[in-house]
Structure formats: C-alpha cells, structure tokens
Amino acid sequence: MGFYAPAQIVRDAREHGVEVRPVDVNTSRWDCTLESVGQGRLAVRLGFRLVRGLANAAGAGIVAAREDRPYSGVEDVWRRAGVPVAALRLLAAADAFTGLGLTRRAATWAIRALRDEALPLFVAAGVEREAQGDSEKVDEFRVT
Numbered sequence: 079m080g081f082y083a084p085a086q087i088v089r090d091a092r093e094h095g096v097e098v099r100p101v102d103v104n105t106s107r108w109d110c111t112l113e114s115v116g117q118g119r120l121a122v123r124l125g126f127r128l129v130r131g132l133a134n135a136a137g138a139g140i141v142a143a144r145e146d147r148p149y150s151g152v153e154d155v156w157r158r159a160g161v162p163v164a165a166l167r168l169l170a171a172a173d174a175f176t177g178l179g180l181t182r183r184a185a186t187w188a189i190r191a192l193r194d195e196a197l198p199l200f201v202a203a204g205v206e207r208e209a210q211g212d213s214e215k216v217d218e219f220r221v222t
Contacts, residue, residue, distance in 0.1 A: 084128050097121035101129055102177040103155055103169060104148040108137045129172045136165040151178060152188040163192050 088098050097115060099105075101124045105113075110125040126137035136159075143159040152175060156166060169175065170185035180188065 088124070091122065099123045100176065101126060101169070101172050101174045103140055103174050104144060104177050106174070107141055108134060126174075129168050129174065132165055132168050136161040149178065152180065152185055153192065156189075156192050163189060163194050166192065 092098055097119075099113065099121050106123055106125050108126050110128070111123045112120040113123050115121045126132055126140070127134075129137075139159040139161050140155060143155075149155045149158070152166060152170075155161065155169075156163070166189045167186070170182055170189055173182050175182075175185035178185075
C-alpha cells in the first residue's frame with residue numbers, strides 16, 4: 079500500500095463504511111489510532127504524521143503536554159507544548175483545532191497574534207528590569 083496516497087486510503091475507507099475522524103490537537107497521536115464508537119465498532123483517528131510538513135518533535139510535544147489536561151485554545155497549545163508558530167499554522171491548515179471549536183480561519187487569526195521570538199520592546203524591558211534588579215537591593219519589611 080506504499081504507493082497509495084493517504085487521501086486515497088481515507089476516501090476508500092469512508093466508502094466502505096469506516097468512520098474516519100480528523101486530526102485533532104486534543105486526541106490525535108503521531109500515528110493514526112483506533113477509537114471506540116460503541117457496540118464493538120471502531121473509528122480511525124488520523125494522526126499528526128498526516129499533517130504535511132509537521133515535524134515529529136512538534137507532534138510529540140503536543141501529545142506530551144496534553145497528558146495532564148486537554149488544550150483550551152491555540153495559545154494554550156503554543157505555551158504548553160512549546161511548538162513553533164509555523165507548526166501551529168500547519169495544524170490550522172489541517173483543521174486540527176476544530177475540536178476546540180475553532181474554524182480554520184479563526185485558528186489562523188489566533189496564531190497570527192503569536193511569535194516565536196519576543197518583540198523588541200519586551201526584550202528591552204526585560205533587560206532593563208534585570209539590570210535594575212542587580213543594582214538595587216530590596217529592603218525587607220518586618221512587621222512587629
């Protein structure tokens with residue numbers, strides 16, 4: 079089956095009555111998995127490996143960071159998983175945020191607000207804050 083494209087295999091599975099669920103940041107793993115539908119039936123959950131251009135490390139980071147609790151939004155995925163913004167764009171293009179109630183367009187707009195590097199103003203403020211913290215000592219207050 080190596081010469082069939084994943085889209086062909088998915089289409090054929092659907093034509094034969096197999097439920098195929100999309101890639102989702104809260105439920106997908108790197109590989110495709112089987113999920114119980116009930117009454118002894120299973121559905122195929124597409125994995126992150128099918129998102130064109132997504133690195134294995136990004137997929138692994140998303141899976142590892144959600145072990146404690148599911149993601150609540152795009153920014154939550156970005157902060158907890160530590161994936162680059164480019165990876166989030168790939169996920170948005172693959173509709174992987176629909177489980178969070180976001181359309182492809184809404185997820186793309188939410189991602190546009192994120193940056194991998196800090197903005198120059200915030201970098202300057204952080205450097206200034208560190209310089210002041212080193213030169214000034216904070217007095218301790220004691221309540222008697």
